[in-house]
Amino acid sequence: xxxxxxxxxxxxxxxxxxxxxxxxxxxxxxxxxxxxxxxxxxxxxxxxxxxxxxxxxxxxxxxxxxxxxxxxxxxxxxxxxxxxxxxxxxxxxxxxxxxxxxxxxxxxxxxxxxxxxxxxxxxxxxxxxxxxxxxxxxxxxxxxxxxxxxxxxxxxxxxxxxxxxxxxxxxxxxxxxxxxxxxxxxxxxxxxxxxxxxxxxxxxxxxxxxxxxxxxxxxxxxxxxxxxxxxxxxxxxxxxxxxxxxxxxxxxxxxxxxxxxxxxxxxxxxxxxxxxxxxxxxxxxxxxxxxxxxxxxxxxxxxxxxxxxxxxxxxxxxxxxxxxxxxxxxxxxxxxxxxxxxxxxxxxxxxxxxxxxxxxxxxxxxxxxxxxxxxxxxxxxxxxxxxxxxxxxxxxxxxxxxxxxxxxxxxxxxxxxxxxxxxxxxxxxxxxxxx
Numbered sequence: 001x002x003x004x005x006x007x008x009x010x011x012x013x014x015x016x017x018x019x020x021x022x023x024x025x026x027x028x029x030x031x032x033x034x035x036x037x038x039x040x041x042x043x044x045x046x047x048x049x050x051x052x053x054x055x056x057x058x059x060x061x062x063x064x065x066x067x068x069x070x071x072x073x074x075x076x077x078x079x080x081x082x083x084x085x086x087x088x089x090x091x092x093x094x095x096x097x098x099x100x101x102x103x104x105x106x107x108x109x110x111x112x113x114x115x116x117x118x119x120x121x122x123x124x125x126x127x128x129x130x131x132x133x134x135x136x137x138x139x140x141x142x143x144x145x146x147x148x149x150x151x152x153x154x155x156x157x158x159x160x161x162x163x164x165x166x167x168x169x170x171x172x173x174x175x176x177x178x179x180x181x182x183x184x185x186x187x188x189x190x191x192x193x194x195x196x197x198x199x200x201x202x203x204x205x206x207x208x209x210x211x212x213x214x215x216x217x218x219x220x221x222x223x224x225x226x227x228x229x230x231x232x233x234x235x236x237x238x239x240x241x242x243x244x245x246x247x248x249x250x251x252x253x254x255x256x257x258x259x260x261x262x263x264x265x266x267x268x269x270x271x272x273x274x275x276x277x278x279x280x281x282x283x284x285x286x287x288x289x290x291x292x293x294x295x296x297x298x299x300x301x302x303x304x305x306x307x308x309x310x311x312x313x314x315x316x317x318x319x320x321x322x323x324x325x326x327x328x329x330x331x332x333x334x335x336x337x338x339x340x341x342x343x344x345x346x347x348x349x350x351x352x353x354x355x356x357x358x359x360x361x362x363x364x365x366x367x368x369x370x371x372x373x374x375x376x377x378x379x380x381x382x383x384x385x386x387x388x389x390x391x392x393x394x395x396x397x398x399x400x401x402x403x404x405x406x407x408x409x410x411x412x413x414x415x416x417x418x419x420x421x422x423x424x425x426x427x428x429x430x431x432x433x434x435x
Contacts, residue, residue: 041096047312071214158346179236180223292336305357329377331366337403348396350395352393369425377401
């Protein structure tokens with residue numbers, strides 16, 4: 001049903017996708033809709049289009065002045081949501097192409113060692129597309145530049161529908177707004193790839209974006225959304241359900257409340273399984289067979305945040321953070337399982353604070369839960385201030401991987417590790433329920 005919805009929106013919003021084009025290229029094996037004469041918005045043009053919408057400069061020296069010029073746009077913000085015209089879902093529909101089968105040079109950027117596609121690059125593309133979708137929803141023809149600063153608040157879910165992404169076949173992204181609050185927007189995206197004569201689904205993604213003022217300091221109102229027909233009503237209601245679920249999960253967070261009775265039994269069982277039966281001591285612990293201590297299942301990394309990775313608002317691009325976190329998490333799962341893991345889902349990526357240019361970004365990946373041939377990985381990122389030595393959390397990422405063979409059991413030792421274990425189990429169970 002979702003695919004049918006995207007096809008319908010594509011037909012009614014063709015003018016949107018015709019607004020931008022890159023010169024057609026002819027290469028054997030590309031998708032029919034990438035044939036010569038068809039004009040499409042390409043992934044390579046999305047970020048350029050975003051710069052045009054907000055008036056950002058591609059030159060680092062001019063970037064600060066461009067941001068300063070945006071301050072004058074504050075008077076164009078709506079005083080309430082009622083002042084803004086109602087939008088339809090088809091108003092924000094966008095189709096974007098990634099011509100991997102057409103452009104060999106582009107293919108090199110996405111190719112990984114295993115002759116597949118670097119999924120971290122796909123995460124960058126999804127993040128940029130989600131922002132453009134939201135700007136399409138809030139577009140005002142009377143304004144030359146948008147006064148809104150739209151940024152990623154949360155990656156609610158990315159579900160993989162196909163494990164193999166071919167590096168030499170064209171990819172198509174489609175998406176539109178499915179739910180709107182006062183200042184927040186939910187955008188759903190679908191990715192498919194042309195292979196063996198047809199497009200097949202690869203993934204479905206749900207992003208939550210927030211609108212801010214030109215200085216990105218306070219919330220700003222966005223256009224309301226009016227669903228048309230039962231299918232759009234269902235999508236909109238699902239957005240309401242997603243919002244309620246996120247609130248419930250936040251309320252029940254193990255950082256706020258104690259584990260449930262069942263979870264406490266799990267933790268105590270793990271503790272009993274690691275006690276040394278030869279001694280009568282709570283401190284003497286023994287690692288069970290085919291197990292790994294959680295302390296020994298970590299991988300860490302450091303990134304210096306250069307201007308090259310900045311977004312249109314002069315901060316580090318959220319897609320870059322996702323790519324780095326994913327690649328570290330994948331490496332962690334690969335080392336832990338002893339074989340190449342495949343991504344099953346990305347779940348609940350929270351953007352708590354922006355990352356400034358010049359920051360020292362610390363990334364820490366932890367295998368926090370395992371079950372059979374599944375590996376649940378949590379990646380925590382924080383910014384280090386070298387002068388004060390203070391650490392501030394910026395993002396938390398959750399990835400679910402699967403391997404071709406069963407993996408060792410992860411075993412926590414401390415209470416804190418036990419909470420990580422339970423949190424990983426919760427995310428893993430949510431992923432399986434949605435499959």
